[in-house]
Amino acid sequence: MKKNILTGIRPTGNLHLGHYFGAGQNWLKLQDDEQYDFHLEIADVQALTDHFDDPAMVRKNVYELATDLLSIGLNPKKVHLYIQSQIPEIAELTVFYSNLVTMARLYRNPTVKTEIKQKKELFGNEGESVTYGFVGYPVSQAADITAFDGELIPVGDDQLPLIEQCREIVRKFNSIYGVTLKEPEPLLSPTPRIKGLDGNDKMGKSLGNAIYLVDDEETIHKKVMNAITDPDKIKKDDPANPEICMVYYYHKLIKNPNLETVCEECKKGHRGCVQCKKELITKMNEFLEPIREKKKYYDTHPEEVKEILQEGTNHARGKAKETITKVKKAMQIDY
Ligand code: ATP
Numbered sequence: 001m002k003k004n005i006l007t008g009i010r011p012t013g014n015l016h017l018g019h020y021f022g023a024g025q026n027w028l029k030l031q032d033d034e035q036y037d038f039h040l041e042i043a044d045v046q047a048l049t050d051h052f053d054d055p056a057m058v059r060k061n062v063y064e065l066a067t068d069l070l071s072i073g074l075n076p077k078k079v080h081l082y083i084q085s086q087i088p089e090i091a092e093l094t095v096f097y098s099n100l101v102t103m104a105r106l107y108r109n110p111t112v113k114t115e116i117k118q119k120k121e122l123f124g125n126e127g128e129s130v131t132y133g134f135v136g137y138p139v140s141q142a143a144d145i146t147a148f149d150g151e152l153i154p155v156g157d158d159q160l161p162l163i164e165q166c167r168e169i170v171r172k173f174n175s176i177y178g179v180t181l182k183e184p185e186p187l188l189s190p191t192p193r194i195k196g197l198d199g200n201d202k203m204g205k206s207l208g209n210a211i212y213l214v215d216d217e218e219t220i221h222k223k224v225m226n227a228i229t230d231p232d233k234i235k236k237d238d239p240a241n242p243e244i245c246m247v248y249y250y251h252k253l254i255k256n257p258n259l260e261t262v263c264e265e266c267k268k269g270h271r272g273c274v275q276c277k278k279e280l281i282t283k284m285n286e287f288l289e290p291i292r293e294k295k296k297y298y299d300t301h302p303e304e305v306k307e308i309l310q311e312g313t314n315h316a317r318g319k320a321k322e323t324i325t326k327v328k329k330a331m332q333i334d335y
């Protein structure tokens with residue numbers, strides 16, 4: 001029996017470097033590992049929890065994201081790429097699990113807490129803007145995972161509290177209704193949290209600090225030129241601290257073979273920030289070019305992308321139906 005991998009991504013924008021290096025690297029590796037059955041969810045229902053008033057944006061991004069995922073090299077023959085809203089069993093599980101978690105526990109979830117705080121910073125202090133659906137999204141994420149008997153969950157480290165909450169729900173379910181569900185384990189990449197251009201601890205679509213894999217050369221130029229560097233370096237030949245410079249951070253991330261020189265020259269004041277940024281722009285474009293090329297292909301073959309999603313969704317639905325049958329039997333609601 002193959003073990004199930006489950007992971008997901010919200011269709012709220014394109015893929016960025018945080019996705020790629022935070023979690024995507026593991027996805028690319030795991031798709032070739034024969035011992036796993038890999039499910040990758042485009043979490044449109046979860047995107048609607050805080051974008052319920054912009055369904056057109058979510059719908060557009062379902063296709064955008066699918067083409068991005070294929071463009072980084074995910075192989076639809078190896079990964080089941082599916083759309084969350086097309087699996088109604090996930091919504092059913094969400095309702096059942098919502099009895100197994102308290103409101104206090106949801107508000108205590110560190111990721112939910114941080115996201116609510118960020119929303120208040122971005123959109124003003126309107127407590128009402130945090131909906132029942134948003135606070136409850138960890139419950140729906142527990143449904144996402146368990147619907148596919150997800151055992152291994154390759155994610156960025158912001159997801160750890162959500163997986164922990166899923167594990168609690170699974171334990172509670174099993175203790176009340178009998179052992180039915182599996183407890184998932186997270187899998188982190190060597191770089192589980194990628195910083196944003198603004199120096200923020202997390203690069204995120206909602207934070208406006210991301211380098212997208214589909215950014216064109218002009219956009220990359222603009223973004224890198226505005227990236228945060230050591231604020232104490234005023235003149236070109238001032239020595240600086242690369243460890244607090246976002247430009248150095250991204251040189252390291254995309255594995256510039258010239259990294260040691262970048263670091264040494266920066267520390268000694270032998271390299272100006274403009275030169276350093278230009279070198280990063282070149283390397284970043286070299287890294288992104290093959291992805292852009294594949295994206296061009298899929299953008300001009302939308303029917304192929306739709307077919308891939310349809311196939312992935314059919315496969316996922318079959319699996320989720322098996323789970324819901326087990327769950328309803330355990331809960332004695334299998335009339
Ligand atoms: P949103 O702002 O809409 O929540 P996001 O950029 O956080 O978007 P998600 O769809 O929530 O993206 O995350 C998808 C996956 O990518 C998750 O596994 C998450 O942990 C991972 N991820 C997202 N941003 C980062 C990051 N900056 N560093 C590491 N992993 C990340």
Ligand code: MG
Nearest residue numbers: 010158204205
């Ligand atoms: Mg997120």
